[in-house]
Amino acid sequence: MKKLLLASVSALFVAGLSAQSFSVTHATQGGIANGSTIVYYVDQATSLETHDFDVHNTSANNVTCKVRKTVQQFASAASLFYFCTDQLCYAPSTVLSGNVSVTAGGQFLLVTDFTPDNTTGVSIVRYSVFNTVNPADSVYFYIEYHVSPTGIGSHSQVKANIGSPMPNPAASVFNMNYNLGNSYGQGAAKMVMYNMLGEAVRTETLVDAEGTF
Numbered sequence: 001m002k003k004l005l006l007a008s009v010s011a012l013f014v015a016g017l018s019a020q021s022f023s024v025t026h027a028t029q030g031g032i033a034n035g036s037t038i039v040y041y042v043d044q045a046t047s048l049e050t051h052d053f054d055v056h057n058t059s060a061n062n063v064t065c066k067v068r069k070t071v072q073q074f075a076s077a078a079s080l081f082y083f084c085t086d087q088l089c090y091a092p093s094t095v096l097s098g099n100v101s102v103t104a105g106g107q108f109l110l111v112t113d114f115t116p117d118n119t120t121g122v123s124i125v126r127y128s129v130f131n132t133v134n135p136a137d138s139v140y141f142y143i144e145y146h147v148s149p150t151g152i153g154s155h156s157q158v159k160a161n162i163g164s165p166m167p168n169p170a171a172s173v174f175n176m177n178y179n180l181g182n183s184y185g186q187g188a189a190k191m192v193m194y195n196m197l198g199e200a201v202r203t204e205t206l207v208d209a210e211g212t213f
Contacts, residue, residue, distance in 0.1 A: 021059035022129050022139040024110075027052065029212060030175045033165075037142040039179050039210070042116055045150050049114040051143070055129050057102040067097040067110060068128045075121025075147055083127065084111040099132060116147040123147065179210040 024032040032038065032053065042049050057063050071081055080092040085100050086108045100108055112127060128140035165174040180189050189206040191213050204213060 020139060021057055021061075021063050021131060021137050022065070023056045023058050024129075024139055024141060025054045025056065027054075029177060032141050034139050035141065036177075037144050038177070039144045039146065040114075042114070042145050042147045043150050044116055044118050044120050044147050046116055046147075049116070049145065051112050053110045053112065053127075054107050055102070055110050055139070056107040057104060060104050062104055063102050064099050064132045065102060065129050066099060066132055068130065069095050070126040070128070072124040072126055072142070073122060075123040075145070076117050076119035078117040079119065079123050080113075080115040080117065081123075081125045082113050084113075085109065112143060114143075114145050116145065120147050120149055176213045177211070178206065178213055180206065 020034070024034075026032055026038075029038070038051075040049060040051070055065075067083060067085060069081060069083055082090055082092045082094070083097070084090065085097055087100060088098060089111075090097060102108055110127065110129070112125075114123065114125075116123070123145045124142055125145075126140060126142050128138055130136075130138035162176060162178045165176050176191075178191070191204045191206055192200050193202045195201050206213065
């Protein structure tokens with residue numbers, strides 16, 4: 001019995017250490033699901049593609065964290081990825097930020113920048129925010145940049161994809177990001193929701209090539 005009790009306490013302690021203290025939101029896209037991919041379409045002549053994200057400390061304690069940038073794929077070796085926090089902006093060669101202190105319930109601004117170097121293709125970068133005391137306490141997301149020639153439609157070579165519902169679970173309302181990719185313009189696109197019995201309970205027509213449902 002004592003051994004079982006100790007095992008239970010140990011499991012609770014580990015669960016407490018790995019509890020997620022962070023969430024990420026975007027001004028127009030809303031909540032960004034942990035591990036999700038955000039797709040942006042960029043003209044090759046763009047000098048700077050920039051996006052702002054708010055990183056929230058959802059815990060009841062002050063947290064010291066860091067931001068890690070990991071480039072997954074280059075469209076061109078000359079493409080540049082760099083980021084800023086409230087405290088500092090970092091050079092493209094920097095992959096790990098300095099310490100960022102966030103009060104309980106507070107937030108900080110994470111600015112992500114991308115320069116395509118006038119080269120077409122797909123570039124992917126991962127941004128993660130982690131607790132310096134407990135690195136398992138973290139949140140991350142991917143940004144996928146689809147760079148197209150100037151004046152060419154950027155959706156033609158992209159597969160349709162849909163994000164995760166946020167929040168999850170939800171009492172009545174949730175948001176999902178979607179992108180119709182090369183399906184756009186080939187007929188009416190619809191989002192259909194089913195219940196646990198497999199019955200369609202709601203259908204929505206998707207008008208735009210990409211957006212939030």
